[in-house]
Amino acid sequence: xxxxxxxxxxxxxxxxxxxxxxxxxxxxxxxxxxxxxxxxxxxxxxxxxxxxxxxxxxxxxxxxxxxxxxxxxxxxxxxxxxxxxxxxxxxxxxxxxxxxxxxxxxxxxxx
Numbered sequence: 001x002x003x004x005x006x007x008x009x010x011x012x013x014x015x016x017x018x019x020x021x022x023x024x025x026x027x028x029x030x031x032x033x034x035x036x037x038x039x040x041x042x043x044x045x046x047x048x049x050x051x052x053x054x055x056x057x058x059x060x061x062x063x064x065x066x067x068x069x070x071x072x073x074x075x076x077x078x079x080x081x082x083x084x085x086x087x088x089x090x091x092x093x094x095x096x097x098x099x100x101x102x103x104x105x106x107x108x109x110x111x
Contacts, residue, residue: 004030012039038093047093051086 006022011033021036034041059075066072073090 002028002030006030007032011037012040013041015039032058042093043090048086048090051089052082054083055085 005027008029008031011019013060015031015033015036019029019031027064031037033039039045058089062073062075078104103110
C-alpha cells in the first residue's frame, strides 16, 4: 500500500489543481474523486452551462439583428447541434485536464 503526504477529497477544479501543484513540488498526494475529475463544474455545471448560454445569446442576437440596422433574420434552432457542441466542449476541456493530470496521480473511488 502506498503512503501519501497529502490526501485531497474531491477532484473538482480546486482538488485537481492542488494535486497538480503538489506533484510539481514533488509531494506525493492521493486525490479521491467519486465520479469524474473536474467535478460538477466541468462535467455538469459551469462549463456545459456556459456552452448552452452562448448558443442562446447568439440565437437572440441573430433574431434581433433589425435592432442594429441589419436585415431581420429568424435563425432555425438545431437542438441536436447545440447539445453536441456542449458535449464536445466538455470533452475537450476534460482531455486538457487529463493531459496535465496523469491517471497515476490519483485513485478513483466509486460508491
